[in-house]
Amino acid sequence: xxxLLNNRNFLGLLFMLPLATLLLLxxxxxxxxxxxxxxxxxxxxxxxxxxxxxxxxxxxxxAVAQLSLFNTLFYTIAASVVKFALGLWLAILLNRxxxxxxxxxxxxxxxxxxxxxxxxxxFWWLYDAQFSVLSWSLMKMGLIDRYIDFLGDPWNARFSVxxxxxxxxxxxxxxxxxxxxxxxxxxxxxxxxxxxxxxxxQFRFVTLPLLTPIIAVVMTFSVLxxxxxxxxxxVLTRGGPLNATHxxxxxxxxxxxxxxxxGEGAALATLMIPFLLAAIMFSYFGLQRRAWQQGGGDx
Amino acid sequence: xxxQTETVDTQGMNYLVSLPRRVVTLYVPLAVFxxxxxxxxxxxxxxxxxPNEELLSREGNPFWVINPTLAxxxxxxxxxxxxxxxxxxxxxxxxxxxxxxLCSVLGAYAIERLRFKGSRYVGVSIFLAYLVPPSILxxxxxxxxxxxGIFDTRLALILTYPTFLVPFCTxxxxxxxxxxxxxxxxxxxxxxxTRLQILLKIILPLAVPGLISAGIFAFTLSWNEFIYxxxxxxxSEVKTVPVGVITELVxxxxxxxxxxxxxxxxxxxxxxxLYSFFVEYYVSGMTGAVKE
Numbered sequence: 001x002x003x004l005l006n007n008r009n010f011l012g013l014l015f016m017l018p019l020a021t022l023l024l025l026x027x028x029x030x031x032x033x034x035x036x037x038x039x040x041x042x043x044x045x046x047x048x049x050x051x052x053x054x055x056x057x058x059x060x061x062x063a064v065a066q067l068s069l070f071n072t073l074f075y076t077i078a079a080s081v082v083k084f085a086l087g088l089w090l091a092i093l094l095n096r097x098x099x100x101x102x103x104x105x106x107x108x109x110x111x112x113x114x115x116x117x118x119x120x121x122x123f124w125w126l127y128d129a130q131f132s133v134l135s136w137s138l139m140k141m142g143l144i145d146r147y148i149d150f151l152g153d154p155w156n157a158r159f160s161v162x163x164x165x166x167x168x169x170x171x172x173x174x175x176x177x178x179x180x181x182x183x184x185x186x187x188x189x190x191x192x193x194x195x196x197x198x199x200x201x202q203f204r205f206v207t208l209p210l211l212t213p214i215i216a217v218v219m220t221f222s223v224l225x226x227x228x229x230x231x232x233x234x235v236l237t238r239g240g241p242l243n244a245t246h247x248x249x250x251x252x253x254x255x256x257x258x259x260x261x262x263g264e265g266a267a268l269a270t271l272m273i274p275f276l277l278a279a280i281m282f283s284y285f286g287l288q289r290r291a292w293q294q295g296g297g298d299x
Numbered sequence: 300x301x302x303q304t305e306t307v308d309t310q311g312m313n314y315l316v317s318l319p320r321r322v323v324t325l326y327v328p329l330a331v332f333x334x335x336x337x338x339x340x341x342x343x344x345x346x347x348x349x350p351n352e353e354l355l356s357r358e359g360n361p362f363w364v365i366n367p368t369l370a371x372x373x374x375x376x377x378x379x380x381x382x383x384x385x386x387x388x389x390x391x392x393x394x395x396x397x398x399x400x401l402c403s404v405l406g407a408y409a410i411e412r413l414r415f416k417g418s419r420y421v422g423v424s425i426f427l428a429y430l431v432p433p434s435i436l437x438x439x440x441x442x443x444x445x446x447x448g449i450f451d452t453r454l455a456l457i458l459t460y461p462t463f464l465v466p467f468c469t470x471x472x473x474x475x476x477x478x479x480x481x482x483x484x485x486x487x488x489x490x491x492x493t494r495l496q497i498l499l500k501i502i503l504p505l506a507v508p509g510l511i512s513a514g515i516f517a518f519t520l521s522w523n524e525f526i527y528x529x530x531x532x533x534x535s536e537v538k539t540v541p542v543g544v545i546t547e548l549v550x551x552x553x554x555x556x557x558x559x560x561x562x563x564x565x566x567x568x569x570x571x572x573l574y575s576f577f578v579e580y581y582v583s584g585m586t587g588a589v590k591e
Contacts, residue, residue: 018406019403019405022461023428023462026440026458037439093328093332098326104329108336110336116523118541121560123339125560126342131361133361175586225432
C-alpha cells in the first residue's frame, strides 16, 4: 500500500478521481450523447430510434433554422467587432491616470458580474414599446416623432439585442485587455516618442503588437460566449419577432425542451460545433501567428 | 479622436498632456462609458421604487421618482416564492463552488506537481472542456439528469454546475501551483510528509489568493447560471432567482415592471456585494485564466 502511495502514477490517478468522474459523467458523456441524439428521433419521455441524417437534412432545408444561423452569425460578428473596439478603447482610457482609478475599474465590471438574465430585464423595460425612457428622451430632444418599437420590428430587434450584448461584454474585454496593457513597459513609449513616433504610430507599432496574444485569447472567448448566447435572447425576445432574433441556442431550446423533439434540438446544437471550432481556429491561430511573426515567440 | 485618446497611456509622460486635452480625450469618453454602463442599474433602482401610476405615465420626468414606494419589494417578498429562490440560488451556488474547488485542487495538484503519465494531455483536455459551452450540453444533460432521477431537484444543479466551474478553477489553480517553488515540496518529502500533507500544509496555504479568486469567480458563475436551471427545474419552490424572476413574475401580457425590477435588483445585490469586497481577486481570476 505504501509503495503504491509513493507511485506518482497511482497517486495521480487517485487525485484525479473526483474531477474525472464529474467531468466524464456530466461533460464528456453528454457531449457524445448529444451528438448521438442528433441522429435519432428522440422525444421527451421516449427513447429515440436511429434515423441517420434525417434531422440534419430537415434542419438544413428549414427556413427558420437557416434564419437562426444568419442571426447567430450577424449577432456574433456585429457584437464582437464592437465589443473589441469599445473594449480596447475603454482599456486604454483606464490605463491612464484618472482620479479614483481603482474604484472606476471596479464599477466598470459591474455589467459583467450581475446575472445576465436579470440585467436583461432592465433592458427589456428600457426597450418597452410604450414606456421606453430611450424613446422618451429622443422625443424630448426632437429627434424622433413617435416611440421606437425596439423589439417589435425584425431589424430593430436585432440591433437592440446586439446593443444589450455589447453592454454586457465590453467590461470583460476591457478589463482583460487592461491587464495586458499593464504589462507593457512605459519605456517602450518613451523610446518611441524620442524616435518621433506620433501617438497613432505608438499605438499601432508598440501597443497593438505587444497586445496581440492577449487580444487573441480574449476575443476567442468573447466570440465563443456570443455565439452560444442564450439568456439575453430568451429574456428579451424569445426569438421573436418573426424569429428574427432566434439564435441557434434559443432555437434548439425551443425545439428540444418546449417542443419536445430532443433529437432535432440536439442536431441543431451539434450543428453549432463546426462553427464554434472555426471561430476558435480563426481568432486563435489567426492572431497567434501574427504575434509569432512579430517576434512574440512561440509558446 | 479615437486614435488621439490612445496617445500617451504611460505615467511617465502624462505631464506632457495639457488639461483641456485630457478633458476631451480622457474624461469625456470615460464619463460617457460609465454613464452607459451604469444607466441600466440606475434604471433598475428607480423603477423598483416607482409606484405604478408613475411607471405607466408618459408625463413628467421619468428619470426621477416623485412618490417612492416599497410596494413592489413587499409584493416580491411576501406574495411570491422569491425568498425561496434566493435561498435555492445561495445553496446551489455555495455547494457547487465548494464541490468544484475540492475536485479542482486535487486535480490541479496532480496535473501540475505529481506529473503522472499523460498529465500534459489531461491539462490540455481540461482547457478544452472549458471551451464547451452549456448551450450545446443542456439537451443531453437534461436526459442524463432525468435518467439519474434527480430532475427538478437542487441536486441536479449542484452536480451539473461543476461542468463549467471545474475546468475553469482547475486551469486557474494550475497556474497558481506552478508559481510555488518545487524546493518547498522536496524539503517536506525529505522530512517524510505524504503528498496529501504537502498539499494541505504547504501548497494550499501558499495558494490562498488563487483559491479565493477561483471561489469568487465560481460563485458568481453559478449565481448567474440560467440555461441549466431553466431546463432542469420546473417546480417553483426549487427555482433559482434568474429563472424564477423570468418564468414566474411575468404573468400574461401585464408586466409588473416594478416587481420585476425589484426582483432583478435584489437578485443582483448579493453578487455585487460579494464582488465589492473581492474586486482584486475577481479581476485576477478573470484575467489569470485568460493570460495563461
